[in-house]
Every structure is written in C-alpha cells, then in structure tokens.
Amino acid sequence: MKIKFYYSVILCCLFFNSYSQKLNVNKLDSLFTALNEKNLFMGSIAISQNGKLIYSNSIGKASVETNKNATINTKYRIGSTTKIFTSALVLKAVENKKISLNQTINSFFPKIENSEKITIGNLLNHHSGIHELLDSQEFANGYTGKKSEEEMIAIISKLKSDFVPNSKSDYSNSNYYLLTVILEKIYCKTYSQLLEEQIIKPLKLKNTYFGGKINLQDNESYSYYFADKWIKDTEGDMSVPLGAGAIVSNPVDMNIFIQKLFEGKIISIESLKIMTQIQDKYGMGIFELPFYDKKGFVHRGQVDSFTSLLSYFPNEKLAMAITSNGAVYDKKKIMIAALSDYFNKPYAIKFETYEPEPNDLNNYLGDYKSSAYSKVITITKVNKRLFANFSNQSLFLIEPIEKGKFENIWEGNKIEFIPNNKELIFEENGKKFRFSKN
Template identity: 40%
Template sequence: MNNKILILVTLALVFSCKENDKPQKAETQSINNYAVEIDSFLTNLAKDQVFMGSVSLSKNGEVVYSNAIGYSDLEGEIKANKNTKYRIASITKVFTAVLIFKAIEDGKIQLDQTIDSFFPTLLDGYKITIAHLLHHQSGIMSYTKDQYFWDNRTQNQSTKDLMNVISSLDRNFEPGENTEYSNSNYFLLAQLLELIYDDRYENLLEKNIIKPLGLQDTYVGKTTHSDHNESFSYTSENGEWKLFPETHLSIAKGSGSLLSTPSDLNIFFRSLMNGQLISSASIEKMTTIIRNHGMGIFRYHIHDQSGYGHGGNIDGFTANSIYFMDLDVALTISSNASSMPIEEVYSEILKAYLGKQEVTISEEEVAQFVGVYISENDPEDQCVFIQDNNVLVNFIKNEFKAPLVYWGNNRFVLEQLYAESISFTFSDDGNQLIFDQGDYRGVYKKE
C-alpha cells in the first residue's frame, strides 16, 4: 500500500502460577472495573503458564494499579512482587540518550560532532556524528549479530574487546543514508560518555538520573542474585519453564545493561517527557521520528493513543514502557518468562484501563466489506480485505494477514505499537472506504 502503512515493526531486540501481590491502588481510587479486568486477565495468563512478570500503571504520577505474577526464582520458589528487579534490555538506551543530551547541554559535545576524535580506529568515524549514533543512522552493524557475541555473551567482556569487535564490523550503509537498529551505536555512546567525563557509566547514571529522580531499584546489573530481589529469566520447553543462561551485562553497556522495576520506569519516562531531566529543546530533538526511530526513543500508537517509550528483550526477559502524555499515564510491563508476545499483554492491559470494548459483528456483516478497494488518487494503491469467520482481515501484498479490531459504526482498526494505528471506515453499503493513519487520509472505492 505504497509507503503509507508502517506495519508491525517487531523490536525483538537482544537488549528490546498464582497472583502474588494484591493490586496496589492510589488511596483516592476505589476498586474499579479496569483493575478487576486486569487482575482476571493476568490470573488467566498465570494459570495457563504463558506469562510471568510485573505490571505498573500510573496516572498523574500516582500508581493506580500494580501486580506481579509468577516467580522471580523458580528453583528457590521465590514469587515475584512489585519490587522485583528485571533486566530491562534496550530500555537502557533511553537512559544513555538522556545522558548524551545532558552532555550536550553541559557543552561537552555537540549533536553534529563526528566521533573520529573519540574512536580513531573506528572505520568511517570522521563521517559518523553523535546524532547518527543516537538515531541508529551510523551504518555500523550491531555487534549482537556477530558470532563473537553469541560465542562470548555469558563471559565478562572488556571495553577493549568490544571496541575491537565493533571496529571490525561491516558497514551496512553510508552514515545518514538509512536507519537500522544497532546495539553498537549505544555501546559507543556509553564509551563516549566515560571518555568525556572521565567517569564510569554507572556513576553518571547515578548522579544525573537515578539519584535526582529517587529511583530506588534501578542500576547497572551484574550476576543475578535472588536475595537482592533480582529475577532470573526462563523460556518455555515442552510446557515447562527452563532457566535461561544469563548474558554477562558487561557486553551490554549502554545498550542493555540496566535492571529496574516497572514503577521506577514509569517515574523515569514521565519525568523525562515532562522536562525534569533535559530541556524541552533536547526532548524535541530526542522525539523527532525519522524512519520510525527517535534519538533513543520510539513513538507508539495503540488504542487511539500516542506515547513515547521503548521496549527490549534480553535472554528470557521482555519489557515495554510507554508514557502517554495526553493522558498523563505511564504503563510498564516487565516479564521474565513469556510464551506470548508482550505486545499482546500490553495491549490488553491498556485496553482494560481505557475501557475500550470491542463490538461484536456477524459473519454476514463482515462479508460486505470483503474485496479490493482502490485509491481515488492512485490506482496502484490498493487495500485488500478478506474474511476469517466474523473477523475482517487486511491482506497486505498477498502475504501478510492483519486481523482488524471492530469498534462499531463500520470502523475497523489495525493496532500497532511501533507505527501509527490504521483506521478503516466503510460506508454502509461497503462500496467506499476512508483510510486514516496519522496525518494521512485517503478515499478508496471498491473494485
């Protein structure tokens, strides 16, 4: 459908039971339907053994719901709780980006400054700017795709070792010509911070972010210790959770090395987006989206709401943390074991909080919207819809099937976390379609 639709960009990033705690709610908020609905949803996930992890949701800076299900340590039979720390993988990159913008505001570096003076042995360093690293536009391949990473990920790695690996990697494109997510970019940014401040990355985090915000459970991880309320991670094998051998986080500095809790992450993202860490001018640069990427942050669209945040995966851990400014709502999910996409868990919890209810539609009603719709402005631009019982499916390029959610009044929506949701609104006779995505609106006629 030309380049209007940005479909389901999967951030499967290397650095991306029984109810244990009663839901924690703000004192001013009584028991409500969304809490009951979320409780039921999570309890069912636990019973089906498809998800373990923690959830925290805040409104106006106050926690209105939190819960934890499953175990942080299966062998030790230690249940997760609201203070359990999880590896947050690529959400670390947002912290690194904030430190870079603080360094810019301190006059230490400039956004358009090339990195050759910091990394003289790095290929094309004279072409690569700090902005390129932040925006994943350097062209440097991610070292997590190199065999060295997989051969050595469980062992302690020195900065020198990783710099040698990154310096040897191929370039995927000329700096600035394209965008491709790469953990190499954020390892380099962390190393750059240590060089300009002559201090350790973890000390810079503590001084500039963790201490000012009062984050009690956020820090650079080392070997997991359950007696510190740190979680192990697991994968599903034959219907049972099996311990996942953990990555040594020295190999993930700046790109995926942090531990945190969902409640701490909600505080962090709300504080960031409300100007408590960096200036409004820096936030504007950080949230400028080019080819789906901001500078260390992503824009999300779900259930007709937009927000900024990040997600990430490492070992058996997955996490998503998003702040929705218009609602002043932050929602974070951290999981140490999941056999279903965390995006689905996230979507269901947010939908329950927003009180959005899908509308039932019959197979006969869906049938009238099946067919090919052609843009009035471009005959090559087509929308194709097929039917799966009482579900309308957007069939994209004859290969990708995207089931649509029906919200009533002939409106079907393709929900996407990492791109603008797409709304398809049909005329009553099914002969015309209004296509809405972000600022784009198009009229399509049935073939």
Template identity: 40%
Template sequence: MIKRILFFFLVALSFNVVKAQDINKPKLDSLLDVLAANNKTMGSLTISKDGKVVYQRSVGYSSVEAKTLADAHTKYRIGSISKIFTGVIIFQLVEEKKLTLDATLDKFYPQMPNASKITIAQLLSHRSGLFNLTNEPEFGTYMTRPQTHEFLLSKMAALKPDFAPSEKFKYSNTNFILLSYIAEKITGKAYPEIVKQRVINKIGLKDTYYGGKINAAANEALSYDYNDGWKVAVETDMSIPTGAGAMVSTPADLDKFIEALFAGKLISAASLAQMKPTIEGYGMAMHKSAFKDKVGYGHGGAIDGFLSSLQYFPEDKLAVCYIKNGGSYTPENIITGALSIYFNQPYAIPSFKSIALKTEDLDKYLGVYASPTFPLKITVSKDGATLIGQATGQGSLRLEAKEGDRFLFEPAGIEMVFYPEKHQFLLKQGGREVLFTKE
C-alpha cells in the first residue's frame, strides 16, 4: 500500500527551481547523526558529481553483534536495484541481436501462464500480468533455503496471472527472475558470471557482486529491525531473487554504475532511452524520480531489512545513493534531505520529539482537502487522539503529531503542515510540496 501512495504522491507534486552551490558537509553529517542517534537508520550515503565522490558517510553498524562500524566499503544487499543490472544485460543481448524485445516468453518458458502473449518488453516494464512470486502465500516457508530454477519455475507457473499481458502496470519480481533465466539460456552461463563479465568487470566495480550467505567478517552488512534494540532480520537465500534482487554493492559503486550507464559505457543511447520511463513512473528496469524541477532516473530496492535508493540526475551529472540495513527512515526521505542540503535549499534537520494531543485538538484539521495540481482528494479524519489521512482510493495513514501543526507518516516520508486559520495544509514528500485547501 505504501508503494501505491508513494507512486501517486511522487508523480504529482509540484516543482521549484534549485541551484547547486558549495556542499554543506557539516549539515549532511548532522542529518545522518540525528537519524542514527534516534535509531532511525544505519547505512551509507554517497553523492557523486561528474564521476567523482563529493560526499560519503556511513552510520551505525554492519554487524551490531560484533560492534563493527559501517564504512565506505561496507557491502549491502541492494534488492531491486539489481533490476537495472538485469535490464542492461537484456539490452546488451538485444544489441547483439541475440534477443528481441518483441520475442515472446513461450520461446523460453512455455509453461508460464500467457507465455505466447508475453513479450520481453512486457517483462522489463512489469506489464506481463504475472503474479509476483514474493507475494505468494507460501513464499515465507522456503525463502531462506537454497532453491533450484526448476522449483521456482514450477511455483511461478502455478500462480494465476493478475491481468492479461499489456493491460496495465503492476510490479512483479517474477518478471526479472524470468529475464535472468532467459539471459542464462541465451549465453549458456550462470547469472553471477553474466553480470560479472558484462557489467562489473566492464566498468571496474570493486565492491559489487552476486550475493551469497552474508559474511559479516568480509564487511558485508547484516540487516536489522529495531524494536527496543536491533534484532537481526531474516536472510533470504540468494538463489531465489537472482536478477530481480540478488546483487550486493556499495553506494559508491552504484553511483559509478549508473554514471557509466548514462555515459554510454554499457549500452547505446537508443537502448538507454528505452529503459527510461516516458509517461509513467516506470520504464524498462528503471524508475523516474524527481527533486524540485530536476528529473532523475534510477531504482529502489528492498530485501530483508535492507532498503536502498539510487538516483541519477543527468542534467547535473549527479548520482546519489543511500542503502540502509536498519531503521524506519526511508532511503528516499534521506536522499531528499541530502539533495536539499546539496542544493542549499531550505531544510530542517528532523526532530523526533512527538507531542500528545487530545481528540478535540484535532477537530480544526478535519475535512476533505483538494489541490488543482494533485489528482486525488485527501480526507483528514481522526481515530481518538490520532489524526488519519486518506487519499481517494488509497489506504489510510495514521499520522504522528509534531510541534507546530505538523504531522508525519514516517514510513513513506510524508509530512503534512496544517494552517488551520486558512483551512489549508502543505503536503511534503520526496522534495516536492503541494498546497491543499479544505472544500
């Protein structure tokens, strides 16, 4: 549900012009220090400009149990950022005329539902309709153990499709697991070797590889959930996600990867143009992102307790990546703060002091709000002494009260600042702002 909310908010918010100046490194340090001190994050941030690292900082531990502090070379599972690697490999095969985007899935895996109607392009753009393997009810019973391609293919083939091919967009890891297998069939090599030869070695990535069981002694981060202390999260066996989410890397290496991609070092400009989203927020293995008036491209990732975000802004030749192995503060929210500071935009370091309100204190905020620049209305209600926000057709969000008529929904990085006397609130998310007025 949070992904849907993020999609609607991120594509619809208004933009303002920004200008890059000198980097305020002490303020960037303060942002990460505050988050770490409040157990909101553990992880690493890297910002690169024109191919050079201009800021790097790590906070927290790669291993809480061993008290190993994270550093610039700590390796993290990057989840679905792996899909960009797979997308690059597929487009390389297309350029080599070993595959076409209109080739159908039945040429490789005829046992899959609708295989004769599903194209490579639809797999890349999540328009196949194939059910997401990681959402199937039994996934948790086998996700921590090694699995064969045959076992996973039987699982994916048995899942009822969500819709007919090309009918609409719906994110599904099944698409990219199958693309990984297709690349293996065409090349005759295992995916770890394919990605090593075609991407990692080609551009000289030093801390990037196909993951295995986490080795904390090799500076590989474990992931954690926080509940009155850091608790080690479950560990997915990396035989399962393959090209949908099995890569391990660092923010610095991922910055270098996406810079090389946009510099034409991995695929042609024509192929890159097909990867990039056009109208929707997702193209072929790539998301569209934004900060103020700037358009960026990249991907997010989630696996076990790891969350990550990689964004590249071509006009500024600016790459930014944050990967966390623990804490509830989203990478997108951290990147928004980092970009605000980088571009010398007004930005307040987060405060995590909550305030207690009575149910009657919330009455001045209640109502239905709309904005001419936003496609959905937002209804503000209450449940006892908790304020509730709900966009049309979306799930309800329980908002945390802060000082100054401010309310947060931290998991999605949403802030709502109310102006009761004007019957308005300002919605902030991902560096964008929209003013809503009560109907």
C-alpha cells in the first residue's frame, strides 16, 4: 500500500432535496466539477436503478503524461472489489457440487497452518486466521514482479495463523488468493477463463476482464498519487492478487454485474442469501452497508493508486459503482453525497480538511494498551498521515477532524489523543475505551 500526500482546500456544498428519490444531476455535476478543478479526484461514477443508468460522470485523466481524458468507457483496476466476482464463482462451484462450503482446504494446501480446520466457507468470510500475504517480507517493496502459484503458496504457507479458524475474523487477501487456486484446480481452467465463461459472456460485459500490464490503447488508465501534482504510480503484477484483486472494469459494467447478481442471474437466490449473511461484519466477498433506514451491500478496493467501490441496495434495486485512478478525496464521501441526493437526505460536503502540525503527529505515535480491550493499538505515521494497527492485524487510516481527534470514515471508529497523559480514547460502535501509552 502507498500512502500519498494530500491537498487541502476549502469548499462547501449543501444538498437538500424534496422527497422524490430522483438524483439532482446539477448538484452531482457541481461536486465532480469541484473535485476536478481542485485536483482531488480522477475517475468515474455510474448509478443505476432497476438496471437503468440514471447518472454517470468521469473526470481527470486516464493518462496525465499524454493528456488523455477519462471517459465513461475508461477502464480501471478495481482491486479488492474483485472479491465479489470471486465469491460468486466459488458459490457457483458449490451449486455445481464441485466443492462444498464445509470442505476443509488441507487436500489443496496441506502445508498451510490449520488447513485441516479451515473450510472454504472460512476463506470466503475471512474467518480462516490465515495472515495477510501482503504483510510478507517478499512484498515489503510492493509486488511489481511476477509470482508463480508455487511461489505464492510457499509464501502463504510460511505465515503463522492469526487465530483459531472460525473463532474470529480478520480481512486477508490470502483467503481469496487461495480460493482462486481452488477454482483453477477443480475446473482445470484459469481464473481468467472462468471469469469469462461464467460472468463476462453471460452478462455481455464489454469492459471487464482479468488484468495484465496496463494498456492505454485498450482504454485502460494509469494510476496516480498527488504530491503538488499527479505522479504516476508503479504497476503491481496481477499474478500476486489474482482473484483477490486483479479484475479490470468500469462503473457501468460493475453495476450490471451487481444488479444481475442480486437478481439471481449468476448464482441462485439461495446462494445469494448465504453470500450476504453477515458474521462478525463479514459476508462472503461482501459487506453490509447501512444508510439511514436503508440496507445495502458493498465492497471496496485498492491496488496501486487505483480505488473502487461497488454498492447495491436490493429493496430499491439501486446500484452505484465508483472507480478512481487518483484520489485525495475519499470515494466513500462521494458515495454518501450521491446516496443522500438519491434518498433525499441533507448532507454537507466539505473539502475543508484539518491539517495537523507534524510535531503533534509525532506525539501521538506509539503502542497503546487497555485493560478493557484485548488488542494493542499501534499508531504509526507515513508521510503526513496516521494509521492505527490493531495487534498487527487490522491496519486502517485515521483522518484528522480537529486537533487531537481522528476518525476512520469506513468503520466509523474515532480516536482522541491526550498526549499530556500519554493516553488515547478509542470509540467503537458507540463504546469508548481508554488506552495508555507504553
């Protein structure tokens, strides 16, 4: 993962709509115009309702160096949003009686710790305990080089288990890499072939496939991070993530996929219910997305400096996909703005950011423990951003709200630092825990 310098501007828009459940296109257009002018976001969005495209927009450059503009047909690496596709393929294999959810993985990967206890279902909903492969020393400097299946399995097999299978959960790309290998073994086909045969061709997706080296001539885009200007990022080799994060697509195709998935056109409705059953915050390749009284589902992704998001609200048949090849402004804030517009909820979009003093950030760094909370919180800094790491398992960015106060907008967790007392207060699901610095 690369963490980049961020740019601070001041701008505020306020959305208030009468109840109609129709998008105010002008206001959304104004948002994207502002994001483009202020160099806060490059990418595309598509919103569909009941299979009909009701809004799309693209801003920024597919290639800064050649000044090639992004369009609605521009394609992006979608990172971990790939996992929804992979989960669907696995559940389809279960329907075809190729494998079962309760089947353990030791026949495929006997050298992986606890493989005789880990089930395919555990891999799907991140309850395996297998450590994150990208934490391996082999990927300390990224993964621009090709890795064979044998090399990858050897790397994962060396990892120590984080917990007893199915005793808890933690997100790990290792799970979906292994699921990809299982799919390839049981079908004797590549993941790319399975994706093409079981999803792309049946749904007539025109801009979705397993990724390779980026090709601008094929309407693909490079990715960028912002440091006074957009800087081109390196390209990860897709042999490393495979079904955990290697798909290339665009928002229109992604919306078609998620719509058809929830209509039972890829897997059965019974399999979909299994996929969307949430256990310890995790479904099978998907997460729950509450929005006021509405219930949706979502997955987001990141690879290189590409980011993506794919969400669906079944009752409303509302699909939204966002892809980016360069972002300072978080895509969730864009999603919230669009959902607020659609569902007629007031929402203030602020591009004003609080930028902490470097010395203040240094005072927050270190390990924190609490007698009331089982995990140690380690606060680290990369460039001008803070990260919280929970017992070397769950790393997430915390963004500044005001002096001493930070939040993670995806999880809703908040941290308030009290440096004079060498303490922090961690808020999770409305509960507050006091931690002391070691």
